[in-house]
Amino acid sequence: MKKLAVTLCGALLSLAALAAEPAMPGMAMPAGHTNPHASMPTWGTHGMAMFGGKNGLTAAHLPMAHPPHDYQAIFTFHVADAKIDAALRQRLEAHPTLWTIAPEKFELNRLDPASNNPLRHFKADIVLGHFEQDGKTEYPDVTIVVDKIELYLKL
Known part of the structure; x- marks a missing residue:
């Protein structure tokens, strides 16, 4: 179990590095245009690594x-x-291998256990491999049901 946890942590750090995108100064909305999600500080597409087996x-x-990706959230779920x-x-x-979740856009803060509007479910593609690195969508447009938030913290 310890080996699995260490392997998982290493994989997550590697995936985060692969998916890292630099903040893009100068890419603000043009004058006169507003971001409809400006009041939602963690709105976006929040890719995820997925793991498990017969037990969950x-x-x-x-x-x-x-921002808006500077939070770690880990949760159990079912399809x-x-x-x-x-x-x-x-x-x-x-066959344990890399699987990722490419979800619809949502407010990541809704995965905070203290949220007034907790995220109970969302639509997503389930991808064999990395969703941004030539992964293959195996299960498109499924409903992910959040069962339990295991960890939620700001980095």
Whole structure:
């Protein structure tokens, strides 16, 4: 179990480095235009690494060193479609490898256990490999149901 945890931590750090994108100064909205999500400081697409097996599924947000991605969130979940959930667990159990989640845009702060509007579910593509690095979408547009927030912290 300790070896798995160390391997997972290393993989998450590597994925975060691969997905890191520098903050882009000078890329502000043009004058007269407003960002409709400006009041939501962690709004965006929050890619995640996924791991697990027959006993359950876990997702870990791939954090970056800049907003809106500068939070670590880890949670257990299931796929609303029971057949896809069972198939995914079986595949992860039989052959542990990198899987990622490419979710719809959402407010990451909704994964904070203290949120007034907690995120209970969201749509996502489940990708074999890295969703930004030539991964292959295996299960498109599934509903991910958040079961339990295990960790949520600002970096």
